[in-house]
Amino acid sequence: MSQYQTFTAEQAVAYAKEHSGLVDPSELVRAEEIGDGNLNLVFKIYDTQNVSRIIVKQALPYVRCVGESWPLTLDRARLEAQTLIEHYQHCPEHTVKVIHYDPEQYVIVMEDLSDHQIWRSGLIAGLHYPQAAQQLGEYLATVLFYSSDFYLHPHRKKELVAQFMNPQMCEITEDLFFNDPYMEHERNNYPAAIEKAVHALRDNSDLKVAVAELKQRFFSSPQALLHGDIHSGSIFVKSGSLKVIDAEFGFFGPMGFDLGCAIGNLLLNYCGAEGLFDKPTAQQAKAQRLGDIETLWSTFTERFSVLVKHHGSDQALCVDGYVSLFLRNIWRDTLGFAGTELIRRSMGLSHVADLDTISDEAQRHASLCRAIHLGRELILHTDVITDGDSLSAFVRRAF
Ligand SMILES: Nc1ncnc2c1ncn2[C@@H]1O[C@H](COP(=O)(O)OP(=O)(O)O)[C@@H](O)[C@H]1O
Numbered sequence: 001m002s003q004y005q006t007f008t009a010e011q012a013v014a015y016a017k018e019h020s021g022l023v024d025p026s027e028l029v030r031a032e033e034i035g036d037g038n039l040n041l042v043f044k045i046y047d048t049q050n051v052s053r054i055i056v057k058q059a060l061p062y063v064r065c066v067g068e069s070w071p072l073t074l075d076r077a078r079l080e081a082q083t084l085i086e087h088y089q090h091c092p093e094h095t096v097k098v099i100h101y102d103p104e105q106y107v108i109v110m111e112d113l114s115d116h117q118i119w120r121s122g123l124i125a126g127l128h129y130p131q132a133a134q135q136l137g138e139y140l141a142t143v144l145f146y147s148s149d150f151y152l153h154p155h156r157k158k159e160l161v162a163q164f165m166n167p168q169m170c171e172i173t174e175d176l177f178f179n180d181p182y183m184e185h186e187r188n189n190y191p192a193a194i195e196k197a198v199h200a201l202r203d204n205s206d207l208k209v210a211v212a213e214l215k216q217r218f219f220s221s222p223q224a225l226l227h228g229d230i231h232s233g234s235i236f237v238k239s240g241s242l243k244v245i246d247a248e249f250g251f252f253g254p255m256g257f258d259l260g261c262a263i264g265n266l267l268l269n270y271c272g273a274e275g276l277f278d279k280p281t282a283q284q285a286k287a288q289r290l291g292d293i294e295t296l297w298s299t300f301t302e303r304f305s306v307l308v309k310h311h312g313s314d315q316a317l318c319v320d321g322y323v324s325l326f327l328r329n330i331w332r333d334t335l336g337f338a339g340t341e342l343i344r345r346s347m348g349l350s351h352v353a354d355l356d357t358i359s360d361e362a363q364r365h366a367s368l369c370r371a372i373h374l375g376r377e378l379i380l381h382t383d384v385i386t387d388g389d390s391l392s393a394f395v396r397r398a399f
């Protein structure tokens with residue numbers, strides 16, 4: 001098999017037998033396609049005991065959630081594999097292991113994380129994984145530091161920036177985060193009941209200027225090799241463990257984009273809590289999300305600063321005092337990007353289950369409006385929110 005073809009379940013099993021790296025691959029007998037993301041095929045490969053042992057993920061030549069009318073580069077599979085491999089090299093404890101990548105079939109064979117749960121599903125079920133925020137902060141500090149100018153030789157950095165050029169996937173982000181919500185577009189998707197909130201957003205010229213600045217930063221700040229789409233649906237958790245998957249949007253961009261996506265998704269869960277849970281559980285979930293965000297940011301800054309101190313190599317960047325200035329700028333970007341994630345997940349093409357699965361219609365609409373409102377306030381008030389604690393106070397004042 002050399003020419004690209006979309007796998008059937010049988011072909012996925014045959015492929016896994018050849019490339020799983022298992023001691024006895026003959027025990028692999030059955031595959032199930034379980035992809036629930038927006039883009040690709042994902043097969044779980046089961047053994048004779050009906051235990052899922054390995055994952056085979058294949059890129060489709062189009063956007064899965066839209067169909068063949070939206071063609072999309074197969075090269076995203078290479079970018080996903082190479083980003084995960086690069087991140088695994090520096091942070092194996094929190095990155096899924098890639099076992100094999102096939103540049104002809106655009107297939108990744110990877111470690112099966114079925115003993116974990118997708119973080120978003122856990123959050124919607126009201127579960128709290130107390131270690132997850134700290135581990136996510138460690139992952140982000142580590143992978144972003146080791147791909148930054150603080151650590152890499154400038155020649156190597158530029159080589160990597162070229163290797164991880166990802167124009168088609170970046171274009172999706174550029175459109176969905178920074179364009180669509182702020183204009184009429186057929187990709188947008190929201191109920192008529194929230195039209196007023198949507199219009200208020202589009203009439204806000206200060207907001208549009210701030211969003212333009214964020215888009216410019218996304219276009220032109222190759223600070224580090226980002227995951228590029230790190231929401232709670234790209235993160236597996238179980239007690240004591242966190243593993244990141246799904247890095248096909250990986251490219252060299254502004255660090256605050258990854259931090260903002262992660263924090264934005266915790267805030268989306270915060271905005272949905274009153275629709276998802278009874279009153280006392282909602283209060284507890286909201287406090288936990290704010291605690292998660294504080295922990296994520298403080299872990300990130302502490303770990304990043306320690307890495308600069310002990311492993312930083314650029315003389316000028318490692319001068320006393322610069323890292324705190326750098327992190328202040330990253331925090332400002334983080335808040336802005338978190339705001340754009342809140343907005344695009346409430347009214348754009350791609351929504352989140354934290355809001356969309358709220359069964360009571362009025363509660364669902366109120367949650368969507370909360371997310372839009374909070375997104376706008378974050379984008380417009382980055383200067384007054386100085387750290388995780390002050391973000392919590394700001395969010396509590398909003399709702
Ligand atoms: N390594 C893995 N182990 C177990 N399940 C996985 C693994 N990778 C993906 N999945 C499952 O497949 C789903 C879709 O995978 P994802 O990488 O998010 O696809 P997409 O690129 O289409 O967004 C995940 O939500 C998860 O349920």
Ligand SMILES: CSC[C@H]1O[C@H](OP(=O)(O)O)[C@H](O)[C@@H]1O
Pocket residue numbers: 036037038039063172173176229233234246349350
């Ligand atoms: C047209 S892709 C929309 C959306 O899907 C991606 O998410 P995922 O692959 O994790 O489901 C990404 O967030 C894109 O913005």
